[in-house]
Amino acid sequence: MLLVHGLWTRGQRLALWVEAPRRRPGPARAADLAELARTAPRADALARALGSPATATLPVLLPCTPAGRPAASAGRPRADLRLLPVDLAVVELRGARAVEVLTEVAAGPAPVSDGLRWLAHVAAGARRAVDAGHVVPDLHGGGDRFTARWVPLPDRSFGRWRTAVAAACPPVLRAERSPGGPAQALDLLDDVCAVVVDVLVADRTRDVVPHDLPEGAALRDWLLGLRTGEPLPGTGGAGNLPALARRVREWQRSGDDAGYDVLLRVVEPDPREDVPAELADGHLDTTAEDDPADLTWRLQARLRPRDDPSLVLTLDEARADAGAASRADAEDPLLVLLTGTARAGSAHPPLKRLLGGRTDAAAGAGVDLSIEELLDLVEDGGPRLAAAGIALQLPRHWTRKALSFSLTASAAQPGAITDPRTRQADLLDFRWQAALGDSPVTEAELLALAASKSSLVRFRGEWVQVDAEALRRSAAFLRRRGNGRATLVDVLAALGAGRDLPGPVTSVDARGVLGDLLSGDxxxxxxxxxxxxxxxxxxxxxxxxxxxxxxxxxxxxxxxxxxxxxxxxxxxxxxxxxxxxxxxxxxxxxxxxxxxxxxxxxxxxxxxxxxxxxxxxxxxxxxxxxxxxxxxxxxxxxxxxxxxxxxxxxxxxxxxxxxxxxxxxxxxxxxxxxxxxxxxxxxxxxxxxxxxxxxxxxxxxxxxxxxxxxxxxxxxxxxxxxxxxxxxxxxxxxxxxxxxxxxxxxxxxxxxxxxPAVAGDLPEKIEMTVRANLTPEQAALYRRTVDDLTERLARTGEDPGGMSRRGLVLAALTRLKQICNHPAHFLGDSSGVLHRGRHRSGKLELLDDVVAAARQDGEKVLCFTQFAEFGHLLVPHLSDLTGEPVPFLHGGVPRRARDAMVAGFAEDDGPGVLLLSLRAGGTGLNLTAANHVVHLDRWWNPAVEDQATDRAFRIGQHRQVQVRKFVSAGTVEERVDDVITRKRGLAESVVGSGEGWITELDADALHDLVRLGDDAVGE
CATH class of the missing domain: 3.40.50.10810 (Tandem AAA-ATPase domain)
Structure with a gap:
């Protein structure tokens, strides 16, 4: 498979080379350009660059095989690789040509490496900064050489993006050999951004003429350098560039630290300094006169200096602060407040009515909020304001607490649990306890809270957001079913079925054997x-x-x-x-x-x-x-x-x-x-x-x-x-x-x-996914089936949930699996397993290797397939390979013959290979005579596959069990393999179905799943 690599050199050039099968990485050949045109027809700039006859030599360090050849970047990592110096023949691009290639790679799919893709991502980020106007002129360098260039504005948002992207820099981009050591990711990112921004800004400011300045002044040299891109001497003449570079840096930093952020602050009515002592023993802090619905809340607009975020200033205080600073570039606090409240209104429209035309009031004592407006601001507006960069400050004693329940149960008669006559129908004493956050509450307290009919209540010295309806239902639940007697199953059924429970259950407490049962211990x-x-x-x-x-x-x-x-x-x-x-x-x-x-x-x-x-x-x-x-x-x-x-x-x-x-x-x-x-x-x-x-x-x-x-x-x-x-x-x-x-x-x-209590009794199990390449015959059949599916789906025009569409997709998936197994399995034409002595299936070639190696070591193999017809196809081939009979256990085998197969396989001199259909042989059998398990095709259900594997990996097995799961590379089998791995988490989380989810995919996602990858066909 063709892969285009890219590296950013110390000389600020983009170096490109090609990796292709069975040859040393280097310049592109005509066949490479033809393949690129076929797989990425819109990669014109990349094709022109790779087609350039001019090449340069780039010294790099690459992972190499013991023979000194650069290792393939795809496939599984190898333990025997070493970093060795390599001189690569590359195409080097600079300036606008490099930016053109990176822009093209970022815009569309192309067979490029992770390194080149990362460089394109950095270039795209720099372009966004230019388009948004977030760029500033820069003077970079030291000693006797300076460069005038445009760079992204070094503010906080760019700094966060810069740090995150640099952390994802692929190691190959640091492979250039240099006396200064490997390049650092942040330096690479800054260099790429500077070149991209400089190229784009130069195009847009080519005709801008700077003001007349004294001849030879450092500022004029800087501005002229921004236009020409030529290096500037750092010493000599009247141009004091080192001093100017320091001033430029200080100016850039001031753009991030100067000025204010807008803060919206909610002020509670009649705030209390202390919680009364009588509240410490669990009494409510709720009275008629402080019903939240009858109280006045206020919303205030404040300013927070960026260079001291611990300060919160009124408008007058901010004006005084700006005057004391006496800075010419200081922001006008009123303008900041007006624009900030306008942004807040855009983010949360109800604020337009609350703050519109009332900036003075908001900047002073504040504007009034009803309880409904307050809750809407907190629940709906808070996330929107945060996304817009505007902070919302709530009172210190403001929390959001959920209702929860715990269950306590014990035997109605002490000692009855251990009595042999104890039965399921015997009764338990049980009691439900409600809690608000971490604080237990009684039925009376819940009723008092619910009486306010508000989602904001004063509870034990705090303003607490609660679900008013949940309060009411919780009180009713405790009144009806808060305690009593019931059977264990009835108590747990109420918990399991969720009948009438108005909140989550956090714990179940019981003692004795009952407690052991409930705890699972x-x-x-x-x-x-x-x-x-x-x-x-x-x-x-x-x-x-x-x-x-x-x-x-x-x-x-x-x-x-x-x-x-x-x-x-x-x-x-x-x-x-x-x-x-x-x-x-x-x-x-x-x-x-x-x-x-x-x-x-x-x-x-x-x-x-x-x-x-x-x-x-x-x-x-x-x-x-x-x-x-x-x-x-x-x-x-x-x-x-x-x-x-x-x-x-x-x-x-x-x-x-x-x-x-x-x-x-x-x-x-x-x-x-x-x-x-x-x-x-x-x-x-x-x-x-x-x-x-x-x-x-x-x-x-x-x-x-x-x-x-x-x-x-x-x-x-x-x-x-x-x-x-x-x-x-x-x-x-x-x-x-x-x-x-x-x-x-x-x-x-x-x-x-x-x-731990079990593992010591069992041998080790090694599971591996083995990828097989398709033969050209398989690839042609596969591609034809995918094209046919695409054409049929386009004709149906049915939504992803339609039954006829589901039928088409499931039928196509079955055909694709059959093709991955063997062409003869798909065609059903009774043609041979081999053609002129050569394998027609990559999987079968791998299977031959596994079986031959196992039999040579005197070990036995279980081979599982979900297709009975594939098993019948394999029986004569494997019999010829091993020189012994190969039984096939499938659903059509009578019971006595099945038992005879299992018994015969267990004998030391019995067959060395046993074929099984997954449905008939995947459960209930003890086949520990084998210590190799091969899944020829995937059932796409990890639980079913594990059951089949456990025919060999079970008590009585004394050898290491090797489990191989065959997957055809570049096909739907390989892509679904990730899904199989993820499905395992469901069963483990509490004590995923077949191919059904695939039929629900839209046309693009389905095509991406079943398409034939470039790496599917072997040599």
Whole structure:
């Protein structure tokens, strides 16, 4: 890929060179200019500059390979690079030609480096200063050489911009070798600005003739130098340029420090010096005579000297200050005040009526404000005034406080919590406490505050902005539901569903086991149960804590979500719970799971708890009606599938289940599906959900799972969306996320592999994104598909939310993924994987390397794809490559054949490569025989991909696991990879969906996402 680099030299010239594949950086060639014309047709000045035959040699320091060749600037950083001296052949531009190129680069897209882009950004900032008239003449230099030039006005706004832009200066711009060392970013910025401003101002002042001055005077030399641009001698003659340069600098600085800023000040009515002592113990400072609506507030206009911002002056005081200074260039305070109040009126229009024609009053005692005008000024006007550079000063005792609530709960009967007979329905004493800011308030205080019917109240010595309606609703809430008795689930349901709560909840306080449950620390604090008798396994410490937590939740009849990471032994923990309860004979447990893991559950039960009575409810001859009721009564565990629950819901609901357990509980994340409704229709004393991904894409996933285990806990889908999903997912609000965590914490136990208590039991996992180039055949197919999509969308003319448009986009995305996999996958023409011995797909070439290296080391590989047809295409190729059969586990494989594949792969002499479709093989399987995982195409859902990875990275794995995620460079796959990474934050914040968001993009954003990048095609 062609890349144009730029560097600003010590000689104030713009040096340009070209980086192209497989050759040393240097001047542009004809092919480079042709590519530039194709990719950036409007870069005329850049093309003319690069086409110049005149070149110069620039000594620089560049990162080089051990062979001494400059390294490519794109791609991944390499650890073996060193900075080495290089003499570059460059094109040098000065003055107007350099400004022309930088202006063009700043205006449009071109294949330029970060360094050249930064120089263009600096030039654009200098041009804006010229256009705004924010430039001044400057005399720069020292000794025997001075330069007269125009520069941006060195005021505060330019200083902030200058500092921020210099901090972003790419290191390559400091690569020029010089006796003085590397150039400093601020010096580079100043040099570029000076040249740009000087060129632009010279064009506009070429015909300006300075006044006659004595011949040889320093001032005349300076003015003439500004016109000609020629260097000026610093010594000799009558021109004392060093002294003049000092005066110029002082004059420039005075433009920023002299004068005044306008300040608008709000003065409270009858301000009190001290807070009465009786207020210290919590009494309100609110009386009828100081109702804010009946008091007079004032708005005053004041002046603040820029060189002493701690002073606030009236107009008369400012006039006296200006007279004492006796400066010829001193600003007229009245003019500053008039222009400042006019700017304030433009920023906040209500001020035009308040201040218009009343400058004397505002500059004196002030103009009156009603309470409505005051609140409008603070809430709406404050940000606008700040943006306009006008400060708004409020009284010292002015705050804005929000209402919040805390919940205190305890067992109604002391000691009942640890009683084995304690149940979910037992009552708790609870009390809600309101607070205004950090200060607790009672119902009576809230009523007194609400009686003022104002959003500004006097509270404990302060003027406090509050929500008047929230005050009223809070008082009503405390009167109706401030304290009482309720079940734990009902109390938390009020918190989770947000029913009647007029403000955020900041804390929940409880004691004993109840407190441990509410804090989420029950698994750590409860007295651990021993390993149950009959369990043929030694539980790890975190698994024993999981068993203890599950047993406590079961005793309380509280639904539980065991959300450990995949591979941490959720199956074993549930089986240990059944073994623990077996002597009590509580009744049968119904376990619902995907068909792919029914055999695994039966095998694990027989292995770890051989005495457990297990029945698989499956097949055409399965028991129905009374037969099922009788059969289940004699079992400890009945296994069935989500599909059969829908068909047999009536029969299964007739059984008196002790527990319903859901494995891979994300299958009920869509609460409206038939299988989710069927699962909820089956009654049980206790419910457990097992899932490694409680939040796959949306928080609604978590609500649906918890609604299955604890109905009503988080309210309806609509209320949950309003209270939590939208504020957290769309608006990024923290308070709803904290409240959701408080509500869900007692019912969700989640441990991840990186937890200190868990990590020591697992080997290391290395994840990497591997980028594959497209072959020319793939690139042509890809480009044709993008063009076809663009043409079809233009014909539909439908908005981004239209159904037909969504269908077109989703279909095109599928085709683009297939092309990135292999041309034969997209074409479906049964053509070969290779063509004349050469690969037709960059991904497949990478896969061959990974598989060959792993098999050479005696290690096994799992390869996941979301496309069954791609898997079938790969089977014969990988079999030929490895010289052994390559099984393919997909949705069409019968259960017995699937179990045989998994068992065979686990054998030491079994197949070395196992292909799996992501849907059929991504969950429920233990495949620790492999320690290499390859995701051939992306599902664009990190939770689903992590589940698949965890087939190998789980308990029982003793080797380092290497996970490679293939992405085609320069395609939609690479651009969506960033989105995949960002989506991970959603699940972690509280305990993202597919390609749907892509269909909502407008035409330009969609094209930018799917377009073929210049770096897509390999050599």
């Amino acid at each position: 029950a698994a750590q604090r409860l007295p651990e149960l021993p390993d149950p008798p009959g369990l043929r396994a030694q539980l790890r410490p975190y698994q024993r804590r999981g068993l203890t937590w599950l047993a406590t939740m079961s005793r309380w009849r509280l639904g539980a979500v065991l959300a450990d990471d995949m591979g941490l032994g959720k199956t074993l923990q549930l089986l240990a719970l059944l073994a623990h309860e077996r002597d009590q004979e509580p009744g049968p447990t119904l376990l619902v799971c995907p068909m792919s893991v029914v055999g695994n559950w039966a095998a694990e039960a027989a292995r770890f708890v051989p005495g457990l009575r297990v029945h698989v409810h499956h097949g055409p001859g399965r028991a129905r009606g009374e037969d099922l009721v009788a059969l289940a009564a004699g079992c400890d565990l009945v296994l069935t599938t989500y599909g059969l629950v829908v068909r047999d819901v009536t029969d299964l609901a007739a059984v008196a289940w002790h527990r319903v357990a859901l494995d891979e509980a994300q299958h009920v994340k869509n609460a409206g599906t038939r299988q989710a409704r069927a699962v909820r229709a089956i009654g049980a004393a206790h419910r457990v959900a097992l899932t490694g991904t409680p939040v796959e894409n949306r928080l609604e996933d978590l609500r649906a799972i918890l609604d299955t285990t604890n109905p009503g806990l988080l309210g309806s889908a609509a209320s949950f969306r309003d209270a939590f999903a939208v504020p957290i997912e769309k608006l990024g609000q923290e308070e709803p996320a904290r409240r959701l965590a408080v509500v869900t914490r007692p019912f969700v136990l989640r441990r991840v592999k990186t937890d």
